[in-house]
Amino acid sequence: MSTQPPLTEAEQVPLPDGFYAVPDPDAPAIMTLWHVKDGTPKARPPKGTRYGPQALRKDIPGRPGDDEYIAWMRAHFDTVGAWLKRMRAALAANPPAAMRAYAALTNHCCNCGRALTGGTSKALGVGPDCRERMPHTLLMALLAEVKRARAIGGGTSE
Numbered sequence: 210m211s212t213q214p215p216l217t218e219a220e221q222v223p224l225p226d227g228f229y230a231v232p233d234p235d236a237p238a239i240m241t242l243w244h245v246k247d248g249t250p251k252a253r254p255p256k257g258t259r260y261g262p263q264a265l266r267k268d269i270p271g272r273p274g275d276d277e278y279i280a281w282m283r284a285h286f287d288t289v290g291a292w293l294k295r296m297r298a299a300l301a302a303n304p305p306a307a308m309r310a311y312a313a314l315t316n317h318c319c320n321c322g323r324a325l326t327g328g329t330s331k332a333l334g335v336g337p338d339c340r341e342r343m344p345h346t347l348l349m350a351l352l353a354e355v356k357r358a359r360a361i362g363g364g365t366s367e
C-alpha cells in the first residue's frame with residue numbers, strides 16, 4: 210500500500226523496529242514513548258496517549274460545520290502534520306540512543322517490549338532472546354550507547 214504522499218529526504222531515513230523514548234521536539238521536558246513497527250512509529254502506551262498539538266473543544270471557535278470551525282481544524286491538522294515530521298526526525302536522529310533510553314526508562318526490552326530481568330539485559334536494554342535475533346549492527350550500536358552513557362556519567366542520562 211502506498212497511498213501516502215511522497216516522503217521528504219529526512220522522512221526517508223529508515224527507523225529500525227523497536228521501542229523508543231525521545232523528548233518532544235517542541236517541549237523537551239516531555240518524554241515521549243513510541244513503538245516503531247514496519248518503520249511506522251505509534252505512541253505508547255497505545256490507549257490514551259496524546260503527544261503533540263491537541264484540539265481542545267474550548268479552543269475551537271464556532272460549531273462543527275461553521276466556516277471558522279473548519280478553518281481552525283484545517284490549520285490544526287497542518288500544525289499536527291508539521292509536528293509529526295519534527296517528531297519523526299527526532300526519532301530518526303539516533304535510534305540506538307532512543308531505544309536505549311526507552312529500556313532505561315521502562316525496564317523493558319527496546320526490541321520486543323517484554324520486561325527485562327537479568328543484569329546483562331537491563332544494562333543493555335535488550336533481553337536474551339532479542340540479543341540472539343536482532344541485527345548485529347543494531348546490537349553493537351546499543352552496546353556503544355551503553356558505553357557512551359557510562360563514560361559520560363556512570364549511567365545517568367546526558
Ligand SMILES: [Zn+2]
Pocket residue numbers: 318319320321322323335336338339
Ligand atoms: Zn526483547
